[in-house]
Amino acid sequence: MRDYTSEYNxxxxxxxxxxxxxxxxxxxxxxxxxxxxxxxIGVLQPVDGxxxxxDLDYSMINQYSDLDYQQIELTYGVNFRVGRASRLYGSxxxxxxxDDQPYVYGDLDGSLTIVSTGMTVGF
Amino acid sequence: xxxxxxxxxxxxxxxxxxxxxxxADEGGTVVNGTSSVGAHLTTSTDVFxxxxxxxxxxxxxxxxxxxxxxxTGATDQSLFDLHGRYFDKDTKSFGFTADAAxxxxxxxxxxxxxxxLDHDNLENLQTSEATADGSIAGKKVFHHDLDPLGRYSxxxxxxxxxxxxxxxxxxxxxxxxxxxxQRRHGWKQTLAIDHCAFCHVEGNRREIDEQTRTWKAGxxxxxxxxxxxxxxxxxxxxxxxxxxSRHWSYATHPGAGxxxxxAPDLRARLQFHDVTLxxxxxxxxxxxxxxxxxKVDVNARNTVRGAYSHARVENSNNxxxxxxxxxxxxxxxxxxxxxxxxxxxxxxxxxxxxxxxxLNPYRDGRGGGGQDFDWTRVSAANxxxxxxxxxxxxxxxxxTHLNVDWRHKVVDRDxxxxxxTNYYPDPDTGTNIADPxxxxxxxxTTDRFRATFFQRFNRxxxxxxxxxxxxxxxxxxxxxxxxxxxxRGEDHxxxxxxxxxxxxxxxxxxxxxxxxxVHQVNWRSSYQVNPRLSLNAFVNAQWExxxxxxxxxxxxxxxxxxxxxxxxxxxxxxxxxGYAYNRVKSNAKFCPPLFGG
Numbered sequence: 130m131r132d133y134t135s136e137y138n139x140x141x142x143x144x145x146x147x148x149x150x151x152x153x154x155x156x157x158x159x160x161x162x163x164x165x166x167x168x169x170i171g172v173l174q175p176v177d178g179x180x181x182x183x184d185l186d187y188s189m190i191n192q193y194s195d196l197d198y199q200q201i202e203l204t205y206g207v208n209f210r211v212g213r214a215s216r217l218y219g220s221x222x223x224x225x226x227x228d229d230q231p232y233v234y235g236d237l238d239g240s241l242t243i244v245s246t247g248m249t250v251g252f
Numbered sequence: 253x254x255x256x257x258x259x260x261x262x263x264x265x266x267x268x269x270x271x272x273x274x275x276a277d278e279g280g281t282v283v284n285g286t287s288s289v290g291a292h293l294t295t296s297t298d299v300f301x302x303x304x305x306x307x308x309x310x311x312x313x314x315x316x317x318x319x320x321x322x323x324t325g326a327t328d329q330s331l332f333d334l335h336g337r338y339f340d341k342d343t344k345s346f347g348f349t350a351d352a353a354x355x356x357x358x359x360x361x362x363x364x365x366x367x368x369l370d371h372d373n374l375e376n377l378q379t380s381e382a383t384a385d386g387s388i389a390g391k392k393v394f395h396h397d398l399d400p401l402g403r404y405s406x407x408x409x410x411x412x413x414x415x416x417x418x419x420x421x422x423x424x425x426x427x428x429x430x431x432x433x434q435r436r437h438g439w440k441q442t443l444a445i446d447h448c449a450f451c452h453v454e455g456n457r458r459e460i461d462e463q464t465r466t467w468k469a470g471x472x473x474x475x476x477x478x479x480x481x482x483x484x485x486x487x488x489x490x491x492x493x494x495x496x497s498r499h500w501s502y503a504t505h506p507g508a509g510x511x512x513x514x515a516p517d518l519r520a521r522l523q524f525h526d527v528t529l530x531x532x533x534x535x536x537x538x539x540x541x542x543x544x545x546x547k548v549d550v551n552a553r554n555t556v557r558g559a560y561s562h563a564r565v566e567n568s569n570n571x572x573x574x575x576x577x578x579x580x581x582x583x584x585x586x587x588x589x590x591x592x593x594x595x596x597x598x599x600x601x602x603x604x605x606x607x608x609x610x611l612n613p614y615r616d617g618r619g620g621g622g623q624d625f626d627w628t629r630v631s632a633a634n635x636x637x638x639x640x641x642x643x644x645x646x647x648x649x650x651x652t653h654l655n656v657d658w659r660h661k662v663v664d665r666d667x668x669x670x671x672x673t674n675y676y677p678d679p680d681t682g683t684n685i686a687d688p689x690x691x692x693x694x695x696x697t698t699d700r701f702r703a704t705f706f707q708r709f710n711r712x713x714x715x716x717x718x719x720x721x722x723x724x725x726x727x728x729x730x731x732x733x734x735x736x737x738x739x740r741g742e743d744h745x746x747x748x749x750x751x752x753x754x755x756x757x758x759x760x761x762x763x764x765x766x767x768x769x770v771h772q773v774n775w776r777s778s779y780q781v782n783p784r785l786s787l788n789a790f791v792n793a794q795w796e797x798x799x800x801x802x803x804x805x806x807x808x809x810x811x812x813x814x815x816x817x818x819x820x821x822x823x824x825x826x827x828x829x830g831y832a833y834n835r836v837k838s839n840a841k842f843c844p845p846l847f848g849g
Contacts, residue, residue: 130804130805130839130840130841131839131840132837132838132839133837133838133839133840134835134836134837135835135836136833136834136835136836137833137834138831138832138833139831139832139833140829140830140831141828141829141830141831142827142828142829142830143827143828143829144825144826144827144828145825145826145827146824146825146826147823147824147825148824167840181384193376200303218288218290224303224304225303226299226302226303228302232376233376234370234372234373235371235372235373235375236298236299237299237302237303238298238299239296239297239298239299239300239301239302239303239304240296240297240298240303241294241295241296241300241303241304241307242294242295242296243292243293243294243307244292244293245290245291245292245318246290246291246292247288247289247290247291247318248288248289248290249286249287249288250286250287250288251284251285251286252283252284252285252286252287
């Protein structure tokens with residue numbers, strides 16, 4: 130019998146600042162670290178009648194199914210009021226995933242950047 | 253696709269017509285909302301699918317226009333809301349609700365998004381047996397990825413529309429019709445194993461085109477003291493994609509090929525080989541449900557409720573069907589100013605058709621062979637369930653409540669497990685005796701005791717603490733499903749059949765991932781320190797165990813704490829921050845057969 134443990138840690142923070150009548154700033158952050166692992170099986174005891182070349186060292190096998198990911202997501206945005214009912218907006222979102230155990234599914238490292246801009250009108 | 257465009261067009265026309273009627277009303281019309289138009293640019297590095305799991309890469313490295321609007325309006329006799337968002341061709345939504353002049357309410361909602369899926373490159377499945385001197389021997393574990401450059405994703409779309417009509421002749425009477433259409437289409441990876449089971453794993457792509465259509469029609473209202481309801485539901489699940497097919501290998505020895513003398517006998521033990529067949533065949537099912545509900549205010553202190561539901565599901569691919577019949581009854585009594593007692597009884601039965609499994613005779617035409625292993629699968633989903641709940645709620649003080657409840661549930665299954673057909677030699681008669689497959693019945697009994705304490709801190713916050721203890725007698729499990737003892741030195745060959753050492757080695761271990769004992773604690777609290785600072789925190793913890801199996805003891809511990817802080821240091825700045833943690837620790841028994849053939 131061996132233990133399997135999965136864990137995740139999530140930190141998040143956001144800020145909303147109405148800096149002036151015209152400028153409004155937004156910030157959002159999210160960081161997740163998640164892992165999964167088996168306890169080591171160790172070296173097994175010989176069994177009567179087992180083949181002479183049997184390898185009873187299972188101490189590393191648990192590492193083949195380890196999972197370890199880190200992901201961060203950052204968003205920074207600004208709104209600028211141009212008129213009584215209209216404003217311009219712009220934001221940048223950055224996501225980054227780091228795969229610290231690429232053995233099982235291949236290396237899944239990747240990052241994404243999204244830059245947005247536009248105008249909002251109220252009526 | 254044309255039907256979908258027609259439906260969207262009708263929905264849009266309906267919305268415009270309702271808005272037109274509303275604006276045509278005499279009197280004031282108030283409309284306000286926002287409209288946004290813009291563009292975005294998406295760039296990425298390395299693997300897109302995991303970090304951008306719910307983002308579309310349709311316009312990577314290019315500017316994509318986007319737009320959104322939100323509209324709320326009212327006239328003297330009607331209210332309406334419209335909203336829409338277009339982020340890219342894969343990510344969009346639209347909806348409206350309209351409460352038009354008169355008894356009619358209309359709503360419509362559509363949303364669409366993309367889900368990027370993994371591509372397992374299977375490279376960890378590549379190894380060979382080694383001899384004592386380290387040289388490579390015959391047995392292998394290997395893989396083939398027949399779609400190595402494949403990128404997989406599913407487009408998800410959901411559309412819901414409904415009309416509700418007030419029935420003037422019935423108090424609080426309403427009649428309604430709704431339609432929901434969900435679709436998933438795209439490509440995903442599919443894995444298959446060949447005759448050597450997990451020693452050879454093959455990956456390929458499979459088209460997905462699934463649709464679930466649900467029509468609902470119902471009526472509800474009040475007649476005297478009785479509130480009633482009836483609903484009919486028709487749900488169809490359709491798999492529009494062709495099933496994938498593959499060629500199952502010619503069966504022979506993996507190292508020596510047909511030079512191995514036993515190769516013909518190996519082939520005679522299989523149901524098929526060297527043939528192209530479909531796999532992962534999706535079902536097409538129809539589900540029809542009738543549901544009746546009633547609630548009676550017997551007097552000022554007592555209320556009773558009842559419900560009956562019948563559902564039938566039919567698989568049009570194999571003509572198997574299942575029936576569900578359920579009754580529920582509840583009684584609520586107000587014992588005084590501070591206390592309330594609720595009693596509920598639920599009884600349901602699930603009946604699933606048996607499935608006959610027709611197999612080729614084992615080692616047909618070989619010496620001592622020809623055994624018939626046909627069997628009838630009795631579904632483990634068949635069950636009769638009785639459940640009773642008693643809930644007592646009382647007010648201990650002005651802002652303090654206590655709930656205690658007890659649940660008793662009995663699940664009776666005719667076939668929790670099923671044995672496999674087997675044969676054994678009878679030395680007395682000198683013949684081989686068949687032991688047909690038979691179902692193994694089981695009755696599971698669950699008792700859960702739970703207490704919840706709730707406290708309000710004036711208008712500043714509240715706290716809730718719950719403890720629950722659950723005991724299960726004979727939980728659902730796989731009887732003798734794992735772990736084979738050694739056969740060394742024992743002879744299991746049949747009379748006249750020395751080629752078969754055994755059909756299915758006897759397994760002796762009982763196994764389940766379900767606990768027979770659970771302790772659960774849940775605590776959450778929120779508190780407003782001052783108008784500019786509030787705190788929230790929670791802890792959920794669960795300890796599960798099962799010591800009733802003969803093969804291992806199950807233990808599973810789950811803990812999930814979290815905290816959240818909101819603060820507004822001044823009138824212009826708001827901050828939110830928090831942390832959440834989760835840990836699940838469970839155990840597993842390893843019984844690995846290596847190169848077991």
